[in-house]
Amino acid sequence: MDNSLYAIEVEKLTKIYGKGGSAVTALADASLQVKAGELVAILGPSGSGKTTLLTAIGLINEPTHGRVIIDGTVVADAGWLPGIDLKRLRREKLGFIFQAHNLIPFLTARENVMIALEINKLSRNVAKARATELLTALNLAHRLNSYPSALSGGEAQRVAIARALANKPKVILADEPTAALDTENGTNVMVLLKKLAHENHSAIVVVTHDQRMVDGFDRIFHVNDGRMNSELCKIPSAQSNGS
Amino acid sequence: MNLALRDIRYHRGRFILTSIGLGLLLGVVISMGGIYRGLFADALAVLSSTKADIWVVQQNTNGPFAESSRIPEDITYRIRAVPGVSEASPLSFQTIQIDKRAKPYRFFLIGYDLNGFGGPPEIITGRGIGQKHYEMVVAAAMGMAIGEKLHLGLHDYTVVGITGKVVSSGGDPVAYVTLSDAQDIQFKKDNSAIRNDRERLGANLDALRSIPPGQAKYLKQNISTITESTHTVNTIVARLAPGADLADVQARINRWNHYRPLSVAEQTRILTKGMIEKARMQLGLFRAILLVISAVIIALIIYTSTLDKIKVIATLKLIGSPNRVIVGMILQQSLLMGVIAYLIGYGLILLTYENFPRRIVLEDVDLQVLFVIVMGICTLSSCVGIRKALRVEPAEALGG
Numbered sequence: 068m069d070n071s072l073y074a075i076e077v078e079k080l081t082k083i084y085g086k087g088g089s090a091v092t093a094l095a096d097a098s099l100q101v102k103a104g105e106l107v108a109i110l111g112p113s114g115s116g117k118t119t120l121l122t123a124i125g126l127i128n129e130p131t132h133g134r135v136i137i138d139g140t141v142v143a144d145a146g147w148l149p150g151i152d153l154k155r156l157r158r159e160k161l162g163f164i165f166q167a168h169n170l171i172p173f174l175t176a177r178e179n180v181m182i183a184l185e186i187n188k189l190s191r192n193v194a195k196a197r198a199t200e201l202l203t204a205l206n207l208a209h210r211l212n213s214y215p216s217a218l219s220g221g222e223a224q225r226v227a228i229a230r231a232l233a234n235k236p237k238v239i240l241a242d243e244p245t246a247a248l249d250t251e252n253g254t255n256v257m258v259l260l261k262k263l264a265h266e267n268h269s270a271i272v273v274v275t276h277d278q279r280m281v282d283g284f285d286r287i288f289h290v291n292d293g294r295m296n297s298e299l300c301k302i303p304s305a306q307s308n309g310s
Numbered sequence: 311m312n313l314a315l316r317d318i319r320y321h322r323g324r325f326i327l328t329s330i331g332l333g334l335l336l337g338v339v340i341s342m343g344g345i346y347r348g349l350f351a352d353a354l355a356v357l358s359s360t361k362a363d364i365w366v367v368q369q370n371t372n373g374p375f376a377e378s379s380r381i382p383e384d385i386t387y388r389i390r391a392v393p394g395v396s397e398a399s400p401l402s403f404q405t406i407q408i409d410k411r412a413k414p415y416r417f418f419l420i421g422y423d424l425n426g427f428g429g430p431p432e433i434i435t436g437r438g439i440g441q442k443h444y445e446m447v448v449a450a451a452m453g454m455a456i457g458e459k460l461h462l463g464l465h466d467y468t469v470v471g472i473t474g475k476v477v478s479s480g481g482d483p484v485a486y487v488t489l490s491d492a493q494d495i496q497f498k499k500d501n502s503a504i505r506n507d508r509e510r511l512g513a514n515l516d517a518l519r520s521i522p523p524g525q526a527k528y529l530k531q532n533i534s535t536i537t538e539s540t541h542t543v544n545t546i547v548a549r550l551a552p553g554a555d556l557a558d559v560q561a562r563i564n565r566w567n568h569y570r571p572l573s574v575a576e577q578t579r580i581l582t583k584g585m586i587e588k589a590r591m592q593l594g595l596f597r598a599i600l601l602v603i604s605a606v607i608i609a610l611i612i613y614t615s616t617l618d619k620i621k622v623i624a625t626l627k628l629i630g631s632p633n634r635v636i637v638g639m640i641l642q643q644s645l646l647m648g649v650i651a652y653l654i655g656y657g658l659i660l661l662t663y664e665n666f667p668r669r670i671v672l673e674d675v676d677l678q679v680l681f682v683i684v685m686g687i688c689t690l691s692s693c694v695g696i697r698k699a700l701r702v703e704p705a706e707a708l709g710g
Contacts, residue, residue, distance in 0.1 A: 118708060127628065127705045157704075158630025169625045169707050171313075173320030178311060185311050186631045214320065230629070242708045 074270035075101040080133035093119040097295040101270040111290035138237040162231030166243035168223040170215040177211040183233040201229040221252035241273040257283040314642035333654025344670030353479040353581040359431040362547035365572045374544035383541040394554030399426025400543040402492040418478035421492020436471035447471040451483035463495035493540040609691035616695035624707035644692035
């Protein structure tokens with residue numbers, strides 16, 4: 068298989084916290100490949116290691132062993148590779164969506180999107196135009212100047228999605244994006260993520276234990292006790308689509 | 311995008327209240343600096359308003375302000391005759407406290423020669439003293455009106471003029487009378503006291519067996535002329551002729567043995583280094599303590615504000631924000647708080663300093679130095695928040 072097809076490649080990833088007798092293996096030999104345009108779920112109970120996997124892919128948590136490759140760039144091989152600018156990679160290649168949307172409370176909806184663009188050195192005017200365009204596309208044109216405290220849960224999560232998409236990242240990582248939403252809003256968010264994955268050709272990895280939402284994913288990986296069960300990684304709809 | 315301004319805009323109520331609190335504190339710091347400068351101005355007010363070059367005082371004293379000094383009035387004529395002296399004038403000083411309208415009323419009385427100098431530097435209302443007795447000119451701070459009378463010593467004195475802001479080194483407002491009136495107020499006794507003194511001295515003379523009775527009787531008859539003389543002053547001030555050498559004139563007066571000619575520089579040193587040094591140190595200590603308190607408050611505010619923003623900072627880090635964006639946000643907020651608090655404190659003192667019981671002198675250089683110190687404190691204080699912010703892990707943005 069041509070490696071360049073994959074936006075994310077994780078090979079035998081292991082994360083051990085602590086040393087000696089007190090060492091705890093949070094993740095052991097996890098492997099995963101996600102193509103651009105795929106919407107993938109990582110399911111597992113609390114403490115199973117799914118967030119550890121997400122933070123390793125998100126270049127936040129340094130792996131103890133194994134490789135992480137983002138958009139063809141090897142970023143970790145038994146630890147971060149020297150010379151890798153993790154912040155720049157996160158800024159340019161990754162987008163993040165959080166359980167509690169994590170919008171900056173003192174910025175308006177539009178400014179929350181603009182900040183991601185301005186951090187990536189886009190001019191203020193360009194950032195403003197792009198933020199307006201994104202929020203309008205997500206049916207939030209009437210909420211451009213609203214503060215997060217004035218937004219509903221669904222609206223806030225859509226603003227967070229717009230912020231994640233702002234720099235057109237190759238990879239979007241979502242941590243429990245529907246956990247704080249009701250079924251209707253949660254379903255809407257999942258539909259939106261799937262649409263964005265396909266339209267923007269982004270790989271989207273969603274960590275969730277929200278069983279209500281599993282139908283929308285192209286593939287599902289299960290993590291339990293730090294081990295990824297590859298036998299359960301495919302779902303019929305993804306196979307039937309030939310993904 | 312300026313995150314510091316956006317945060318302040320959103321939390322403007324909290325920010326303004328905090329800045330007002332800090333502003334009040336800085337106002338106290340500014341006022342203490344002003345009081346310190348005011349002490350200087352007060353201490354030197356009489357010295358500078360007299361416009362003398364030499365102050366002749368009793369030998370081995372630091373008079374007339376820091377120490378008691380008594381010299382005969384007629385020395386004025388000898389000083390006038392010194393080569394290089396253009397004019398000399400006797401001055402008498404005394405602090406007076408009386409009860410007026412059932413309240414203590416304290417002022418500094420200067421007696422001056424109407425034909426000399428050392429009188430009121432300016433007359434704001436009314437006129438200067440025009441007759442030899444029973445008229446006075448008072449500083450505006452005494453709160454007296456033209457025509458008002460004040461009983462001092464044995465007589466009533468009428469206010470004929472109001473002068474500006476002249477105070478003694480102790481901060482008491484100054485009143486001027488003629489030298490002879492000042493000497494009367496200071497030395498002249500009422501009739502019963504005079505009779506009592508004569509009897510007491512007479513009895514002493516009678517008891518002196520070494521004096522023949524005839525001589526004792528003669529002395530007894532003339533003792534009042536000797537003991538009741540009021541022609542004593544505290545200092546004689548002199549001005550130099552153009553081109554005269556101060557050191558030469560001082561050396562000449564020094565040779566007389568009984569007097570000490572102090573230059574204005576020496577008198578200034580005595581007043582500032584001696585008289586107000588402790589007050590200066592006390593005020594300096596208070597200012598330092600208040601600045602430390604301000605620093606602690608700013609540090610706490612910034613630290614608490616940083617703690618409130620841990621998730622925001624983690625999110626910013628997660629989306630790839632460089633550290634300078636986060637450092638800038640905290641530092642700018644701290645500096646802005648310092649600037650606003652400083653302006654509030656400055657504005658407050660500017661509006662109220664005239665009403666302070668002691669003189670407040672706001673010097674530009676003091677205000678500028680304090681501003682720089684406040685900015686330094688804000689920068690240092692923000693380090694606590696910055697340190698915390700830089701330790702925040704991006705992973706803290708994850709989770710509920």
